[in-house]
Amino acid sequence: MSDLFKAAGLEDKAPRPLADRMRPQRLSEVVGQDHLLGADGALTRLLRGGALGSMIFWGPPGSGKTTVARLLAGETTLAFVQASAIFSGVAELKKIFDAARARRATGQGTLLFIDEIHRFNRAQQDSFLPVVEDGSITLIGATTENPSFELNAALLSRARVLTFRALDAAAIEQLLERAEQVEGKPLPLDADARAALAAMADGDGRAALTLAEEVWRAAKPGEVFERAALAEIVQRRAPIYDKAQEGHYNLISALHKCVRGSDPDAALYYLARMLDAGEDPLFLARRIVRMAVEDIGLADPQALVVANAAKDAYDFLGSPEGELALAEAVIYVATAPKSNAAYVAMKRAERLAREKGSLAPPKIILNAPTKLMREEGYGAGYEYDHDAPDAFSGQNYWPESLAPQKLYEPVERGFEREIGKRLDYWERLRKDRSQS
Incomplete structure (x- = not known):
């Protein structure tokens, strides 16, 4: 039935969200990922070389992972197939693999895009290995979770991980300017409110366009909103930090260095700021584990146990109760004796192994x-x-x-x-x- 509607042109007349209408049609239209799609970007070089290979796209929501995967298929002769780990099971994967093998027999490859690939269990992830190895499919998996923790080592060894970055203020502004061109009218916000909207999007391009659409719907002819009015309209406050200035990376660095410097009070302050701004608590839990192994090590082996226990406690309790477990872990690692001796020893061992080769x-x-x-x-x-x-x-x-x-x-x-x-x-x- 949907095909009939499409043939009749009815689907084109249906209302579509602004973010969907603005989906890029070419890779050059994707914003905020110049390290991948710029003149010397990783994906640009792969396309120039004529061989993509399987990849894992890792990055936050709204950074363009799905869009880039779709556009990549258009840059090659590969057939594009999309599936979601949320809705697909073993039976559907088998049908996709069989169809890919059939295409391969006729000389055409398949680019299979799997959204939320980290949601597949270990056995399901292993099912990709034979079709990746024999070239039946070129796999592109998208994930918001750290692949090192969520994906099988065997699958990771056969795929290149490409990191998508949260959109910065300049990239969000590019999207808003394009949206104004599509809508044929300016966004009814003053400069301060416009900056606040970009901060509210928190690096998510799709969220920025959704917020802009809400503003246009709410505005009366000739009305221009200030920051306070914007917050009322979208019912969302700007985060405590935005990624263009102090940001995610600056604050996590501050937290880590406060722990390394044995200042539990300052460490708790930065932990609270990040949690209040909506940082993923499991990202923080993983960073605390890293602190335990990198900066404390065997000076207090219990630090790693406490850090892992805090992660498990958050998994079990959720928010807000689980956040107290993270606070407890931060206090513990900040007050623990410090040593990077294990970290230094491992670096020396890696260097020695590289230099000396395969000695029996x-x-x-x-x-x-x-x-x-x-x-x-x-x-x-x-x-x-x-x-x-x-x-x-x-x-x-x-x-x-x-x-x-x-x-x-x-x-x-x-x-x-x-x-x-x-x-x-x-x-x-x-x-x-x-x-x-």
């Missing part, structure tokens, strides 16, 4: 499940530490061509002071046994 471990610590491996010396000479004096054999576990390295250096604070004592003790035993 010594045979003494390799298992020998077969006769041939035993004859080759696998496991020969290994000393079981629990049978050694002090449960410490002091063997050298480094590759034969690589001298033992010192990567982890515990600080003299918190629990790491005890770890340092243990390492010194084992080093004395190692030297004593090498001399005996």
Whole structure:
């Protein structure tokens, strides 16, 4: 029936939201994503090279993920298929995959766009792997959640993650100017109210256009609204911060540095500001976990436990009760002893691994499940530490061509002071046994 309406032209006459009417028809019309779509943008380079590959679009709502995915199909010879993780199940995915394989047999590829891909469970995410690997589909998944936490490692390894940014004030202004051209009339707001509307959109282009549409509906001929009148019309106040100035990244940086600097009061202040402005509490929870591992580490191993528990408590309780768990975690990590020794050690280990390549471990610590491996010396000479004096054999576990390295250096604070004592003790035993 909808096809009949479309053929008769009736659908074109139906009322459509401003945001839908203004949906870009070309990639060049997408605003706020120059790092992806500019002259040297990541997507621009991929299109120039003629091979897209599977991708995950990660970014906040209203940043253009769905629009860009649709437009990409038009830039290629791929058939565009769209599905939502909210409404699609295994049966529908199987039909999509079978159709994609059929197209591939005729020489045409398929660009499959999955909105809210993080809502698929692990098994459903795994179902994409065969059709991505054999080239039946080029997958583009859109998500507002951190892919590292929400998507399978196997799927992530086969797709490139592209980050969409929340629209800044300049990008929102571009949208409003285009909206005025489409509507054929200026937005009835003074300069201050116009800036407030952009702040209310909070980086969401779709929200900005929806708010503008509400303003046009409310305005009488010749009426121009000030900031206070705008708030009354849209029933929404401007956030405590906007992303063009102090913003999301500045305040999360402030929160992190207050924790690192052991100031729980200032840390709580910035936490409260971000929550009051509508920041995603789970984003904050993840950042607190990062603080626990990056800035506290083994000086207080309990910090990671508390941070993870706060995230789980928020998941369980929701808002506003769960926000107290985040506050408790912020106080804990801010008052915990600090050490980045584990962070520094890992960076050293990564650098060493890159520089030295694929060195084989010594045979003494390799298992020998077969006769041939035993004859080759696998496991020969290994000393079981629990049978050694002090449960410490002091063997050298480094590759034969690589001298033992010192990567982890515990600080003299918190629990790491005890770890340092243990390492010194084992080093004395190692030297004593090498001399005996």
